[in-house]
Amino acid sequence: MTKLSIDDIDFEKSQGLVPVIVQDSKSKDILMLAYANRLAIEETVRTGYGHYWSRSRNKLWKKGEESGNVQKVLEIKIDCDEDTLIYLVEQSGNACHKNTKTCFQRDLI
Amino acid sequence: MTKLSIDDIDFEKSQGLVPVIVQDSKSKDILMLAYANRLAIEETVRTGYGHYWSRSRNKLWKKGEESGNVQKVLEIKIDCDEDTLIYLVEQSGNACHKNTKTCFQRDLI
Numbered sequence: 001m002t003k004l005s006i007d008d009i010d011f012e013k014s015q016g017l018v019p020v021i022v023q024d025s026k027s028k029d030i031l032m033l034a035y036a037n038r039l040a041i042e043e044t045v046r047t048g049y050g051h052y053w054s055r056s057r058n059k060l061w062k063k064g065e066e067s068g069n070v071q072k073v074l075e076i077k078i079d080c081d082e083d084t085l086i087y088l089v090e091q092s093g094n095a096c097h098k099n100t101k102t103c104f105q106r107d108l109i
Numbered sequence: 110m111t112k113l114s115i116d117d118i119d120f121e122k123s124q125g126l127v128p129v130i131v132q133d134s135k136s137k138d139i140l141m142l143a144y145a146n147r148l149a150i151e152e153t154v155r156t157g158y159g160h161y162w163s164r165s166r167n168k169l170w171k172k173g174e175e176s177g178n179v180q181k182v183l184e185i186k187i188d189c190d191e192d193t194l195i196y197l198v199e200q201s202g203n204a205c206h207k208n209t210k211t212c213f214q215r216d217l218i
Contacts, residue, residue, distance in 0.1 A: 002214075002215045002216075003215065003216050003217070003218060004215055004216070004217055004218075005217070005218060006217070006218070009217075013164070014123075019128050019142060021130050021139055021142065023139060027137075028136075028137035028138070029137070030130055030132060030139070030195055032188070033128060033130065033188065033193045041217075045217075045218055055122070075216060076216065076217040076218065077213040077214075077215065077216060077217065078213065078215050078216070078217045079141065079142065079212040079213050080205055080206070080207050080209075080212045080214070081212070084142045084212075084213075085217065086139055086213055096189055097189070098189050100189075103188040103189045103190070103193075104186040104187065104188050104193075104195055105111075105186075105189070106111045106112065106113055106186065106187050107111075107112050107113070107184060107185065107186060107187070108112070108113050108114070108115070108117075108118075108150075108154075108185040108186065108187045108194065109112060109113075109114060109115070109154055109185065
């Protein structure tokens with residue numbers, strides 16, 4: 001499988017950020033979607049744990065830093081346009097800050 | 110399970126758009142990520158097939174309109190912040206315009 005580097009990511013489309021889909025590596029459930037800039041991705045790669053960029057707080061954010069619900073990142077996938085990532089993770093505890101396993105608990109319509 | 114309506118979606122954070130994660134309903138593979146505005150979601154609900162908003166062409170876009178690789182949408186999930194959707198779909202043919210099943214064929218690093 002082709003491997004790409006952080007330099008290949010297209011950060012231009014969304015003001016330096018890319019969406020990151022976080023998927024449970026075993027169940028394949030989608031746990032959450034967050035945003036990452038270059039620094040967040042570098043920290044994820046360096047530490048092996050999911051880091052993001054908080055758009056509301058405008059700062060680097062390690063998932064689970066306070067709650068302990070960290071995400072061990074086993075694999076990072078990148079899409080054909082190089083502007084979206086998937087983190088395949090082992091989730092400790094719940095992914096959602098509302099104390100549910102995933103952030104997608106409700107149906108539309 | 111709680112049901113939300115289109116009026117509950119927070120379109121403000123990203124200039125009238127929300128990211129839509131498209132997931133295969135059977136395999137749970139993540140096929141692609143696209144963006145939708147209110148109109149695209151209304152068309153998805155009305156027709157039962159995945160519609161998006163093309164950011165590059167600035168127009169409504171029915172997935173597979175030209176290629177035939179349409180997406181029958183079985184369920185739409187919404188996240189805790191009401192700013193991200195999942196379309197659970199039956200994908201006809203390949204999801205990626207590069208003729209692969211999913212858009213996420215490559216690893217980062």
